[in-house]
Amino acid sequence: MTGVKIPGAKIPGAEILVRTLVANGVDTCFANPGTSELHALAAFDSMPGARCVPTLFEGVATGAADGYARMTDRPAATLLHLGPGLANGLANLHNARRACVPMVNIVGDHATWHRGVDAPLTSDVEGLAKPMSAWVRTVPDAASVAADTAEAIRAALTPPGGVSTLILPSDSSWDDTAAAEPVIVAPPAPAAPDTDALRAAADALRGGERVVVLLNGRATRAEGLALAGRIAAATGAKLYAHTGATRIERGAGRVTVERFPYPIDLGIAALAGAKHVVLIGSGEPVGFFGYPDKPSRLAPEGCRIHTVAPPGADALAALRWLVEAVGAAATPVPAQPLALPEPTTGALTADSVGQSLAALLPEGAIVVDEGISSSPMVYTACAGARPHDWLTITGGAIGIGMPLALGAAIACPDRKVVTVQADGSGMYTLQALWSQAREQADVVTIIFANRRYGILQWELGNLGFRDMGPNARNCTELGRPDLDWVALARGMGVEGGQATDAEGFNRLLTAAFARKGPFLIEAVI
Amino acid sequence: MTGVKIPGAKIPGAEILVRTLVANGVDTCFANPGTSELHALAAFDSMPGARCVPTLFEGVATGAADGYARMTDRPAATLLHLGPGLANGLANLHNARRACVPMVNIVGDHATWHRGVDAPLTSDVEGLAKPMSAWVRTVPDAASVAADTAEAIRAALTPPGGVSTLILPSDSSWDDTAAAEPVIVAPPAPAAPDTDALRAAADALRGGERVVVLLNGRATRAEGLALAGRIAAATGAKLYAHTGATRIERGAGRVTVERFPYPIDLGIAALAGAKHVVLIGSGEPVGFFGYPDKPSRLAPEGCRIHTVAPPGADALAALRWLVEAVGAAATPVPAQPLALPEPTTGALTADSVGQSLAALLPEGAIVVDEGISSSPMVYTACAGARPHDWLTITGGAIGIGMPLALGAAIACPDRKVVTVQADGSGMYTLQALWSQAREQADVVTIIFANRRYGILQWELGNLGFRDMGPNARNCTELGRPDLDWVALARGMGVEGGQATDAEGFNRLLTAAFARKGPFLIEAVI
Structure with a gap:
């Protein structure tokens, strides 16, 4: 047939x-x-x-x-x-x-x-x-x-x-x-932005009060961020990408944007004093979890929320309209200069891995970030790296990293994919490594082997539990026995190596970037 | 607290x-x-x-x-x-x-x-x-x-x-x-068997026509099978355990029962000529899947179905009543004699693994069977082994074997657990090996490494596909690269070894049975 x-x-x-x-x-x-x-x-x-x-x-x-x-x-x-x-x-x-x-x-x-x-x-x-x-x-x-x-x-x-x-x-x-003729579809265009909300947002941006702009969807691609960057430069508004932004185009030549913080206290602090939150491609800022005696909605009392472009509306049109409305048409794009750190030496930490990755990341790389407790350090470190895309866990369902990397590599066979992978989360879908080997997907997987569910131990403290009993310890520690990620990778036909210091990590990462095909680095942090 | x-x-x-x-x-x-x-x-x-x-x-x-x-x-x-x-x-x-x-x-x-x-x-x-x-x-x-x-x-x-x-x-x-008092519950007793159905079933069993008895639940434990065995001995009825029976107590001293076959043609053949099907703890015999031009219900036309004890009813009471009703009260239990084969030599196959397992299986072992295409050979081979329990995949959702073994080992720390595990199915929940290591669960995992989804390749033939195209081949073969199960186990802290012939398998199995704690054998068949 x-x-x-x-x-x-x-x-x-x-x-x-x-x-x-x-x-x-x-x-x-x-x-x-x-x-x-x-x-x-x-x-x-x-x-x-x-x-x-x-x-x-x-x-x-x-x-x-x-x-x-x-x-x-x-x-x-x-x-x-x-x-x-x-x-x-x-x-x-x-x-x-x-x-x-x-x-x-x-x-x-x-x-x-x-x-x-x-x-x-x-x-x-x-x-x-x-x-x-x-x-x-x-x-x-x-x-x-x-x-x-x-x-x-x-x-x-x-x-x-x-x-x-x-x-x-x-x-x-x-x-x-006999109904054998394929039906071809033409998907609808995105909805127009909300005009009233746009006007109110423009007033807010021009008004001198503190404005936070929360971005997601097309607004965190290079074009959207360039527009948002000009608005911020012209008005003093603070930009954030959504905590779980779908795709951020970043690095040298792009407009750098922080991600809205995951820890609830940092999220509340990020919005302190804000009189207006402008949403472009994003929902409003809410706590990732509910916590006793803390709010669900993180914007301070009296802060106005301007939903100019909800998900599904035309975020780029909204941004273009706002650029004009706030008089930023001539404002230069505040582009991130190339700022490559030196690869680090000495102890291996999430910070030093991030710094080495920033130094060595090839142009056009796709970084898949399920670093969880190690993620913020690596994201921050790579701000001035060669231009790259950043994909992260959007819904909090762990086990996305290595599968996401497989799909990105199949989609973009000419680009290097780097997975920044927490060890606990990685175990949910480790079978992805075999598919990476079968497809010879060009993916370098960096396992952050802290040998615990670090985020849960942090949350236990955040919730006021000072001493862990044996059950809490047993369920948040990944040791006894330690996972050997190099053996797991080899078991699925993916070559790899373990790094216990920065020099070893740099050697492995340099070698992995110099070749094609899947490779795994277990970074013991 | x-x-x-x-x-x-x-x-x-x-x-x-x-x-x-x-x-x-x-x-x-x-x-x-x-x-x-x-x-x-x-x-x-x-x-x-x-x-x-x-x-x-x-x-x-x-x-x-x-x-x-x-x-x-x-x-x-x-x-x-x-x-x-x-x-x-x-x-x-x-x-x-x-x-x-x-x-x-x-x-x-x-x-x-x-x-x-x-x-x-x-x-x-x-x-x-x-x-x-x-x-x-x-x-x-x-x-x-x-x-x-x-x-x-x-x-x-x-x-x-x-x-x-x-x-x-x-x-x-x-x-x-303040509502802090634990509430203690008393679960209800099983329902009484259906009296009319029992009478009709007894008539059928005494009537000389072909009767097939399908068993599950308590009816496949030792006591239930002893009763069912006497009924069969007295009447000539054919006993089957449900294809996915929850737990079968079997081996020397128990009544051996075949499992109703998974392949639809064998299922239809098993019921050929039957005038009555008696259900004790089991639903009626149906195709595992639907197939073009084959029936869903496998009993032949005109065959009567007697549901004497549906799941939730008292299967043992039903069996006891039937023993009396068919005059089997004095019939001896047709107990399986101990029949230990010699461990095999030469090429490693599902049959030879089954025979060696039967020879070496310790008394009181719990066999967890997710062998899929290798399962029937191993089940048959172990009929005369030392007394043991047999747990299998009940609902067809693959990835149950190694987790089920973990739970059985936690429940019965003094009994040896053996997992008969197909390689394809094993990959769905291989993380169970780490929990086995953490808990030092006494589980020997035998991986049947045929390096394909054997059941799917068999079903492709069954459905009339003679030649596999590249997509069908890619999605039913597990090689390119081969999985290395010994490395996967080591990566989760479980010791193991690979066997490529029967002698090597016997050595590994003997060693695994001589020690406590988890061990994995990759049997390349």
Whole structure:
């Protein structure tokens, strides 16, 4: 079979699925199929240019599709096995939902006539999909595959981008139908910014009171940040990227932006004295968690929130309008100069790793940041590095780093990907390393081996627990035995090395950047 | 704090949670907490005898709780982090649901007053829990913790046993309340068997037509099988355990029972000519999947189904009644004689591994079987081994083996646990090996390294796909690179060795059985 349709010929639903995906530019599928998806899997071989990237765990597939979408602004597909397979992918779908990226999950299900007998793998697939999807539909029959697949893609591409889950009973896959013409979709444009909110925000920016601008979506790409930077330079407003910004283009030549802090006290402090918060592509600043006797909404009392461009609205149009309105049209972009630190020496810490990474990071690199407690130091250190992209965990569901890196590397095979990975979080989806090896993905993984859930130990203190009992200690320490990440990587066919001081780390990182393909560095900090 | 209550004193909800669990015998918790569960975690240190077993991935926690419950008939708790943490545990909850085991999941959530601001980790936790739980409730406040926890335990222990999910907003955890008395529950007894169905089944068993008896639940323990064996001996009925039977007590001195076959054609053949199917603790025989032009219900046309004891009814009472009714009261139990094969030599295959395992298996061992395509050979080979228990994947959600073994080992520290683990399935929850190392669980893991999803390649043929294209090949082969399971185990602190022939396998298995603690053997077949 090829993708050429013979007029009037009947073909199986599975082939129409793949034709429709490819006709709409969805040619990459991160896959972990089972028996009920075998017709769909085989159909990828009926269509030239359609590519399945194998994964050994579904959370790798969904996280990789997120990384692919962040770098291309196009959806990848996933191929998942019934309810349990989808369930394994849900944590990273949660992150994708918070990242507002387009994605098309294809989830197999039993044949429609087989569901009623409650076979062992039967479950409520729609019920599982809904909490983490913007759009869910079960295809009723083969004749509906083309239209439903197209609708899934359209929904995924509707601004700001969302997770579509298309449930494909296996008879919809294997039955033949004459409804074999792929349906091509044209996704809608982003909504216009809110004019009243824009006017009020412009007044605030010109008014001399403290204004904080919170950015996400297109506003944290280079073009958006250049506009925001000019507004800030002209008005004195303080810019922040959202704590879990989807993608930040940064480094030399870009406008540097801090991320809004994760610790609640720092978040409250960041907004102290603010009379106005302007939201462009971002929701309002709220606590990552609720804490006793602390607020959920972090802006001070009396502070006005100006939602000029919620997610899905045209953030760049909003920024351009504000540049004009605040008289910043002639203001130069406050571009970050190249500022490469020397690689460090001596003890290995999150700071020294960050500094060495900043020194050595190649131009055009994609940094995937699931550093958790080590993340702020590395982000700060890389501000003046060669221009790069920064992707981070958006929804707080840990286990996104190495899958996200896989997807980014598949999307951008000519760019170096660097994963800044906490050891505890890395263990959730370590299977991604095998897919990186299989695909020879150009990814350098830096494991921050502090051998504990550092963030939880910090939060225990934050919550007032001074002494850990044995259960608290057992559940927040990763030692006894220590994880050996070099052995784990080798077990999945990825070469690596361990660094216990800065010199060793620099040697390994230099070597890793000088070659192509996956490499892992366990940085014992 | 200790577990002693001062009358009238207010204590935090988290401590009442743990008191209520322990007061009802739920003293073991497989945990992977986050910030919103830290009060609950710390509360385990306020109660003597309460034990948290740390896991590095939630599917390990839920699978281990399943294994614990299968061996003790009591629930373990799990401690999971909001929606995404629960999501990661859902695949093995699906298996637990199909196993009908008692389990109490404690899932943290944001403080009730923090949910409205849609913080990054907010999701529909109840919506995620419902598809895989028999009982779900969100605790509204600290005053409700004792009663709601007790109700969760009662629901879990209601025959046949089920998954309870108690969602605990963090303010319910940290707020103080005077409602601090643990509530003790008395779970209901199993329902009586269906008298009419029993009479009809007895008539069928005495009637001389072909009768197949399908067993699960208590009917596949030693006592149930002894009764069923006498019925079969007296009447000529054919016994099968359910394909995914929860726990089979077998080996020398027990009544050997085949498992109903997974391949649909073999399942149909197993029922050919049957005029009656008698269900004791089991649902009716259905296809594991639906296939084109094959039935969902496997019993032949005109065959009568007698549901004498559905899951939750008293299977042993049903069997005892039938023994009397068919006149088997004096029939000797057809006990399996001890029949130890010689350990094999030469090439390593699933058959030879099974034979060597049967030869060396210590008395009282617990075999955890996620061998998938290698499983039938090993199950058959061990029929005459020393007495042992057999636990298998119940719901088809792969990734249960090594977690189930962890839980069984925690439940039965004086018994050797052997995991018969397919390599593809093992990759879903390999993090269980670290918990096995941390707990020094007495588990020998045998990896069947056939380096492919063998069952999928078999199903591709079964579905009529003769030639695999590159995508189908890429997604069903596990090589390029091969997984190195000995390195993976070492990376998590578990010693191991690779065997490529039977002699090497026998040496490793003998050594592993001679010591305590976790050990892994990669059997390249």
